[in-house]
Amino acid sequence: MLDYVIIGGGVVGTLIARELSKYEVSILLLEKENDIGNHATLANSAIIHSGHDPKPGSLKAQLCVRGNTMYETLAKELKIPLIFSGAFVVARDQEEVDTLDLLYQRALHNGVKEVALLDADEAQNREGNLADGVLKVLDLPTTKVTYPWEVAIAALENALLNGAQFKTNAKVTKISPVNDHFIVEINQQEEIEARYVINAAGVYADELASFVEDDLPYRITPRRGEYFVLDKKVKGFVERVLYPVPSDKGKGVLVVPQVHGNILLGPTSEFQDAKENRDNHSDHLNWIRRDSEKLAKNIPFDQIIRTFSGLRATSTYHDFYIQPAKKHPQFIHVAGIDSPGLTAAPAIAEYVVKTLLNRDQRLPKKTDFNPNRVKKKPFYESHFEEKLQLFKEDHRHGHIVCKCERVTEAEVVAAIHSPVASPTIKGIKKRVRAGSGLCQGGYCENTIVKIIARELNIPISEVDYYEKETPILWKETKVKR
Numbered sequence: 001m002l003d004y005v006i007i008g009g010g011v012v013g014t015l016i017a018r019e020l021s022k023y024e025v026s027i028l029l030l031e032k033e034n035d036i037g038n039h040a041t042l043a044n045s046a047i048i049h050s051g052h053d054p055k056p057g058s059l060k061a062q063l064c065v066r067g068n069t070m071y072e073t074l075a076k077e078l079k080i081p082l083i084f085s086g087a088f089v090v091a092r093d094q095e096e097v098d099t100l101d102l103l104y105q106r107a108l109h110n111g112v113k114e115v116a117l118l119d120a121d122e123a124q125n126r127e128g129n130l131a132d133g134v135l136k137v138l139d140l141p142t143t144k145v146t147y148p149w150e151v152a153i154a155a156l157e158n159a160l161l162n163g164a165q166f167k168t169n170a171k172v173t174k175i176s177p178v179n180d181h182f183i184v185e186i187n188q189q190e191e192i193e194a195r196y197v198i199n200a201a202g203v204y205a206d207e208l209a210s211f212v213e214d215d216l217p218y219r220i221t222p223r224r225g226e227y228f229v230l231d232k233k234v235k236g237f238v239e240r241v242l243y244p245v246p247s248d249k250g251k252g253v254l255v256v257p258q259v260h261g262n263i264l265l266g267p268t269s270e271f272q273d274a275k276e277n278r279d280n281h282s283d284h285l286n287w288i289r290r291d292s293e294k295l296a297k298n299i300p301f302d303q304i305i306r307t308f309s310g311l312r313a314t315s316t317y318h319d320f321y322i323q324p325a326k327k328h329p330q331f332i333h334v335a336g337i338d339s340p341g342l343t344a345a346p347a348i349a350e351y352v353v354k355t356l357l358n359r360d361q362r363l364p365k366k367t368d369f370n371p372n373r374v375k376k377k378p379f380y381e382s383h384f385e386e387k388l389q390l391f392k393e394d395h396r397h398g399h400i401v402c403k404c405e406r407v408t409e410a411e412v413v414a415a416i417h418s419p420v421a422s423p424t425i426k427g428i429k430k431r432v433r434a435g436s437g438l439c440q441g442g443y444c445e446n447t448i449v450k451i452i453a454r455e456l457n458i459p460i461s462e463v464d465y466y467e468k469e470t471p472i473l474w475k476e477t478k479v480k481r
């Protein structure tokens, strides 16, 4: 029997796996998709919020501020990108200025460090493309930006190094409490037994929790957010994250510099019933254009290279719901993890393990826990001599597969065979950025399909684009005679 089963391979589940791997316990993480980090963890603003926005006294406020401070160490240990961008919250009329003053008090109350109010001139001096007509700004220097799915991949890689296990294509279809443990059914076929179940299943958390809790105190009501992505040529257009003054609908449309130089514009905020629908709508995208211009002037809309959307696991509980189940306390709810869930994720993991699990029982600590992930420097970031050395070690570094991001064949092959691999077009993109540039994979995808097929010894028509059974090549249209 296993000690812990974690359901969900998003940033929350993977960081919980890593936190638990500091102890002498057996851990299995189950993910229904063919890759980890394919849901909210894939499609968000990537901001490590300061903690100025959550309601004082809420778990969101506590874990957001704590999570923000943990990212610096996390970035060093897991070698994840992190930029110390800072942020401005921008007020444009007197009503917003009044709200900004309250937000300043809220930030102080939540324990956000270095927060300050700036007048328009000071703000314009610091952020050249700030929109005209701004009256006052809340300066949040502790805001940062990361690369969200790499956080999840890195956390799981490190958890595996420390003894955890994981399974993809493993959908939990039933959970049955039996005496002092649970039987967890996977894909309606396999059964495993575990003493504890940690439910970090994002928008599906309520459906899974209803197997063990009759009177569930929350329901997940997915809230979609849509975005534009601007090409990394625009790097430096803004230095900081720009937020509007928040409203009942959330933080509003933002302008967000990304770790590789791109800029995100978005997100929108629309409730929907469906837990999978991640479409984009032209009227919502027009709304992003309009709202983002209230924050920044001269936005280079001609540099848009992509749109996408993600679903927030917003809950009717209006806070993170992180508690043991009432009747079966060895089932831990980690639910309603919408924004700022990426920021809070390391603190959520710490809270689950140290506060909830370690409260009644003393988990035995490992003496040889290794917090560090080994990550190879991308080829294009290497100096000339380093590149020569890499080429000597593996000649496939001489073949640039993705010209936009300058990714080599050796890097694609390494990603296919990495410990937390997902040999799909999107899986490779998530790991080495092939297809993330201006042409969005138009140039490299056909080569990557061939490399995956060759490495896995499968026909090219079996290489998936993203999810299971999404091949981009279907049949031969020209046959050699």
Ligand SMILES: Cc1cc2nc3c(=O)[nH]c(=O)nc-3n(C[C@H](O)[C@H](O)[C@H](O)COP(=O)(O)OP(=O)(O)OC[C@H]3O[C@@H](n4cnc5c(N)ncnc54)[C@H](O)[C@@H]3O)c2cc1C
Residues within 6 Å of the ligand: 007, 008, 009, 010, 011, 012, 013, 030, 031, 032, 033, 036, 037, 038, 039, 040, 041, 042, 043, 044, 045, 046, 047, 048, 049, 170, 171, 172, 173, 200, 201, 202, 203, 204, 208, 224, 225, 226, 267, 309, 310, 311, 312, 313, 337, 338, 339, 340, 341, 342, 343, 344
């Ligand atoms: C539009 C948008 C913008 C956001 N911006 C920010 C931001 O800037 N900063 C910030 O801090 N937060 C932000 N967030 C929130 C943040 O992205 C999420 O809180 C965080 O990613 C949640 O991670 P998770 O692991 O809980 O969920 P997910 O990443 O959704 O992971 C849950 C996983 O569970 C799996 N799963 C579900 N059911 C089953 C099952 N039956 N069996 C096995 N596996 C299952 C899913 O496949 C999925 O991989 C944003 C979210 C959205 C959508």
